[in-house]
Amino acid sequence: MTSPVAPPSSGADDLTRRTAADLAAAIASGEVSAVEVTQAHLDRIKAVDADVHAFLHVSGESALEQAQAVDRARAAGEPAASPLAGVPLALKDIVTQQGVPTTAGSRILEGWIPPYSATVTRKLLDAGVVIVGKTNLDEFAMGSSTENSAYGPTRNPWDLTRIPGGSGGGSAAALAAFEAPLAIGTDTGGSIRQPAAVTGTVGAKPTYGGVSRYGVIALASSLDQVGPCARTVLDTALLHEAIAGHDRLDSTSIEDFAPRVVDAVHRGTTDGVRGLRIGVVKELSGEGYQPGVLESFTTAVRTLQDAGAEIVEVSCPNFEYALATYYLILPSECSSNLARFDAMRYGLRVTTDAAGAALVSAEEVMSATRGQGFGAEVKRRIILGTYALSAGYYDAYYGSAQKVRTLIKRDFERAYARADVLISPASPVTAFPLGEKVDDPMAMYLNDLATIPGSLAGIPAMSVPSGLASDTGLPVGLQIMGPALGEERIYQVAAAFEAAYAAQHGGLVPDLAPELEVAAR
Amino acid sequence: MADTRRGLDWSAARTWVRSGGPSGIRGRELRPALASVIPGRIVSSSSPGSTSDGHPTLTAADVTHLARLARLEITATERDVYVDQLSVILDSVAVVSAAAAAEPDIEPTSHAVPLINVYRDDVVRAGLDRDAALAAAPAAQDGRFRVPQILGEEQ
Numbered sequence: 001m002t003s004p005v006a007p008p009s010s011g012a013d014d015l016t017r018r019t020a021a022d023l024a025a026a027i028a029s030g031e032v033s034a035v036e037v038t039q040a041h042l043d044r045i046k047a048v049d050a051d052v053h054a055f056l057h058v059s060g061e062s063a064l065e066q067a068q069a070v071d072r073a074r075a076a077g078e079p080a081a082s083p084l085a086g087v088p089l090a091l092k093d094i095v096t097q098q099g100v101p102t103t104a105g106s107r108i109l110e111g112w113i114p115p116y117s118a119t120v121t122r123k124l125l126d127a128g129v130v131i132v133g134k135t136n137l138d139e140f141a142m143g144s145s146t147e148n149s150a151y152g153p154t155r156n157p158w159d160l161t162r163i164p165g166g167s168g169g170g171s172a173a174a175l176a177a178f179e180a181p182l183a184i185g186t187d188t189g190g191s192i193r194q195p196a197a198v199t200g201t202v203g204a205k206p207t208y209g210g211v212s213r214y215g216v217i218a219l220a221s222s223l224d225q226v227g228p229c230a231r232t233v234l235d236t237a238l239l240h241e242a243i244a245g246h247d248r249l250d251s252t253s254i255e256d257f258a259p260r261v262v263d264a265v266h267r268g269t270t271d272g273v274r275g276l277r278i279g280v281v282k283e284l285s286g287e288g289y290q291p292g293v294l295e296s297f298t299t300a301v302r303t304l305q306d307a308g309a310e311i312v313e314v315s316c317p318n319f320e321y322a323l324a325t326y327y328l329i330l331p332s333e334c335s336s337n338l339a340r341f342d343a344m345r346y347g348l349r350v351t352t353d354a355a356g357a358a359l360v361s362a363e364e365v366m367s368a369t370r371g372q373g374f375g376a377e378v379k380r381r382i383i384l385g386t387y388a389l390s391a392g393y394y395d396a397y398y399g400s401a402q403k404v405r406t407l408i409k410r411d412f413e414r415a416y417a418r419a420d421v422l423i424s425p426a427s428p429v430t431a432f433p434l435g436e437k438v439d440d441p442m443a444m445y446l447n448d449l450a451t452i453p454g455s456l457a458g459i460p461a462m463s464v465p466s467g468l469a470s471d472t473g474l475p476v477g478l479q480i481m482g483p484a485l486g487e488e489r490i491y492q493v494a495a496a497f498e499a500a501y502a503a504q505h506g507g508l509v510p511d512l513a514p515e516l517e518v519a520a521r
Numbered sequence: 522m523a524d525t526r527r528g529l530d531w532s533a534a535r536t537w538v539r540s541g542g543p544s545g546i547r548g549r550e551l552r553p554a555l556a557s558v559i560p561g562r563i564v565s566s567s568s569p570g571s572t573s574d575g576h577p578t579l580t581a582a583d584v585t586h587l588a589r590l591a592r593l594e595i596t597a598t599e600r601d602v603y604v605d606q607l608s609v610i611l612d613s614v615a616v617v618s619a620a621a622a623a624e625p626d627i628e629p630t631s632h633a634v635p636l637i638n639v640y641r642d643d644v645v646r647a648g649l650d651r652d653a654a655l656a657a658a659p660a661a662q663d664g665r666f667r668v669p670q671i672l673g674e675e676q
Binding site: 252349367 | 583590591593602603609613620621624633634638649656660668673
């Protein structure tokens with residue numbers, strides 16, 4: 001694979017510019033210490049995060065302690081805990097980490113310190129990964145721009161006046177701003193893939209059940225999935241292997257499923273996509289997609305064809321219903337999941353009304369707390385979900401939506417009979433200006449047009465940068481979707497595409513991100 | 522926000538998806554079929570509302586009632602915004618009911634990989650420590666959560 005070209009203004013010795021794989025190797029060989037690597041990233045966060053606002057909490061002290069432990073183990077002659085030992089990571093603030101504040105981007109959890117860690121967090125710490133902080137998100141992961149965060153939006157490092165995508169905009173922005181080489185996201189309808197697309201980074205949603213959700217605050221339980229984010233496909237694969245696997249604490253977790261995605265990446269880099277059939281989904285392009293996005297996608301299709309893939313067109317007619325199906329299932333499940341925020345056991349408790357009079361009953365306290373603790377989008381979805389689940393409506397709405405999911409799943413199955421993987425743009429548009437869609441829920445929902453079908457079918461899918469749009473100059477993501485349990489195939493194609501892109505352009509998309517102003521702080 | 526409905530339109534998405542071909546039932550052709558699928562409004566007992574083309578829609582009383590069911594205090598301003606926005610969203614999602622009704626024998630999907638119920642061995646294991654659980658409580662007393670009054674005077 002061609003090495004990324006370092007941008008002119010940053011020295012090759014800038015640790016924050018290096019990949020996770022490279023940093024782990026440097027730490028393992030003793031070229032640098034894990035503490036030096038961690039400190040470099042903490043310094044970078046200090047320098048740029050006032051502008052980017054990727055982080056809601058920076059864990060400087062505990063991060064340095066974790067890095068010291070990695071260095072101590074190495075000094076004692078112990079083998080590295082994992083291929084990512086000592087590498088910094090940004091954790092989406094919907095994943096619990098014991099002793100570290102977790103807000104889910106909501107006022108209702110302001111100041112909450114979880115008494116336990118998510119399985120994903122535990123696996124990362126066991127692997128020697130250094131968690132530098134918790135990243136911003138749309139409240140309870142509901143949104144496509146991070147503007148629904150109660151703590152203010154994250155800004156896109158490519159253009160600070162624009163959105164970084166959502167809900168995992170903080171994790172994606174942290175990568176694009178070189179604040180961390182690795183990040184964890186969660187994807188319910190596209191919250192890993194769409195932010196990756198609009199920030200020029202890589203993000204993968206595993207097969208539903210592929211990564212434990214224990215300790216991750218639930219949004220829509222039949223859709224939620226945790227996944228890896230990074231700036232290269234190899235780093236994403238290394239992180240994927242670090243977090244995947246069965247967990248007895250998550251009853252939806254798949255047994256005996258450990259995809260060898262790192263091997264798949266090496267296969268893609270060396271063997272490319274020769275002999276693979278790649279399906280272009282007819283329904284996931286055309287009207288509703290920005291011209292610059294479609295142009296980049298067409299170029300990507302040609303790149304894959306030139307690399308030896310056979311391109312076929314596939315049709316998935318029921319994708320027409322995907323967005324509407326999603327906006328019945330998601331509100332229904334979230335209205336149920338968010339009932340746990342009841343002001344009784346943890347989180348915010350409002351005990352007086354607007355006039356200052358004491359609220360007496362539990363019901364009054366609950367209602368006032370939820371009214372003040374939840375933002376507009378969360379309330380909108382709770383009300384919609386309450387309606388869709390109410391007696392007499394359940395069959396017409398939630399029940400129907402679960403049936404239409406089957407139709408969408410069948411479309412995928414038919415498509416995978418003709419193609420090994422499917423591709424589409426990951427986001428219909430490049431990053432849009434902050435504030436542009438914030439008062440228009442339907443316009444916001446359209447951002448997940450291309451990612452939602454895969455979410456409903458529970459299949460693995462990822463976004464890898466396909467270049468910059470000629471009309472806006474901003475990053476575009478190529479979505480690669482595989483059949484259920486088909487992680488290895490999508491990583492192989494992603495790695496082959498990334499290598500072909502690097503060979504053509506002499507570097508990778510994240511290296512083109514503008515330098516952020518770091519002086520005078 | 523009085524004119525919220527104008528901005529809320531999935532027509533662009535519908536148009537492009539419809540251009541995908543004439544298979545199955547599509548968009549607005551479904552409207553007549555919906556009346557038989559979606560029962561009359563039952564959320565509140567006030568007079569039924571509907572859009573100009575006969576869809577069930579939400580009234581301010583409905584939204585107030587739903588918010589109360591969800592234990593969610595909302596202001597009058599929020600209520601009015603939600604009446605408009607939710608009606609448009611409901612209108613847009615109605616195609617789902619009709620699509621499902623068109624294929625009555627289809628099974629619902631909730632998981633990409635078939636799963637059976639999961640059990641663990643019936644052995645005692647340590648749970649969360651009581652003090653740790655109570656540490657995040659808004660109020661605690663004598664090793665328990667302290668909560669506001671649950672029963673009303675008459676109960």
